[in-house]
Amino acid sequence: MPGLCLSDTIDGGSSPHGVLCDRIPPPYIHCRRARPRRAPDLPHLAWLQRARGFCQDVQKGICVMLDLPSVVFIVFAAVLVGSALAVVTLRNIVHAALFLVLVFGAAAGIYVLLNAEFIAIVQILVYAGAVTILILFAIMLTQNPNSRGSNPSNRQTLIAALIAVALCAGAVFAFAQNTSITTASQKAISGPPGSVVGIGQLLYSPTSYSYVLPFEIASVVLLVAIVGAIVIGRED
Amino acid sequence: MLLSLNSFLILGAVLFSIGLFGALSKRNAVSVLMGIEIMLNAVNITLVAFGSSVVNPQFSGRLTGQIFAVFIITVAAAEAAVALAMIIAIYRQRSTVDVGDINMMKW
Structure with missing residues (x-):
């Protein structure tokens, strides 16, 4: 390149x-x-x-x-941060949920920039597709008649903003201070694309260096979550 | 250089802070859940960025961050399903989703 x-x-x-x-x-x-x-x-x-x-x-x-990847990164990062701010500041919760789709889509673009195409596709499918629809269904099922002020802030807004700003400043300061990270990050993030085969081998191959057992546990977690959601949300 | 590891780490930190602000300062339980989803996305970006910055090509260490991101996405989907079922069940019982009013487990 x-x-x-x-x-x-x-x-x-x-x-x-x-x-x-x-x-x-x-x-x-x-x-x-x-x-x-x-x-x-x-x-x-x-x-x-x-x-x-x-x-x-x-x-x-x-x-x-x-260069072009930097410009793309700037665009996606701006969309990501701006729509995340819109999610946490908008007064109408339906608008906030729709901006959440934009957050997930821009995050998928960031994954593509990081040569993680599989994660990007999974992000689009699971987050932008499924989780957002779940959230919109929950909003519709719990909707008040007036949706204008349906996303109010509580009394802790100021202290929450203080905590968030302090955390952000501390993290950015730590990244600026840590010389090992900065020296390692002088090289541009790049690598051979097409990592889906590698992810599949890492997830499924029955060798000692694979993630077969966490994968099976994750499937059990999903099964328990499905059954639990049905039991909790059942009308009786 | 702009497209380095630090850029993605700072982006993840900013996004995590925004999500934390949303999770701390909202009354609606669904909105709190949206803040948590933003935080999980920030952590995913950080993990994938760390994984992509591995320069040693031995044993596909680059992909470990992506594997972790896959597991985080799985757990986040499960968490969203259970949490939204709980929100709907609570709304059916008490006709509110205000996290300040949901105090059944307080004593």
Whole structure:
């Protein structure tokens, strides 16, 4: 992938001085403090070489890598956080449940970005398909006549917001502090796609390094949950 | 670099915090359940990101995070089914789903 192979060579704005880059067509590089010049008609690989030379030589300006996966990540992350905020802040619970579908769909996009296609499909099927329908059915069966204020907040809103903000700030601070995570994360997340076969072998193969026993226990958990839901929700 | 492990971890942390806020600050029991589902999704994103960041190609360590995510999705589906059945049963008995009013097990 051209965007990812370039990003190993170009400093992504982490050094104090930064680097100067030209504007390259496939991996988009935004340059602050450096006027973007037009790309001449060179073959793509030669362009990468030239950009690498530029970025190692000139010590002015700041490069910010914006290749296509990063743009997709930004879009999905924005949709994810925005619709999650809509879920927890909207006053109408039906609207909140519909925004929950958007949360699940954007999370599936994040899984695709992480090369986890199987998890993405399962996410769409189970969460966006089944769990949302269950929640909507529960909302319909427990609906008050007025659904306008059907999702009120309790008296702990302020302290809940404080706890959430403190947790978020602490987690982000910990990720910024932990050098082992940051050094391991300098490499872009990438890998061979098509992990469904590997997941199937890990789940089902009767070797010592598989998850056959947790899989069977999970099926028993599902059976117990189904029977329990029928027994609890039965009308008698 | 934007598309690194830290980006996904921070996204998971932010999403978990939003879900925690929803679960703590809502009166409707179904809304509390929605907050819990958002939190489970955040944990799934974190697990899959950690699994994808394994650079050692030995023994498919990359897939362990995805296996954990599969189990979390399974348990979350079971939990949603049981919790919604309980909510409907409580509503049938007491005509409310306000978690402040459901205090049968308080003493």
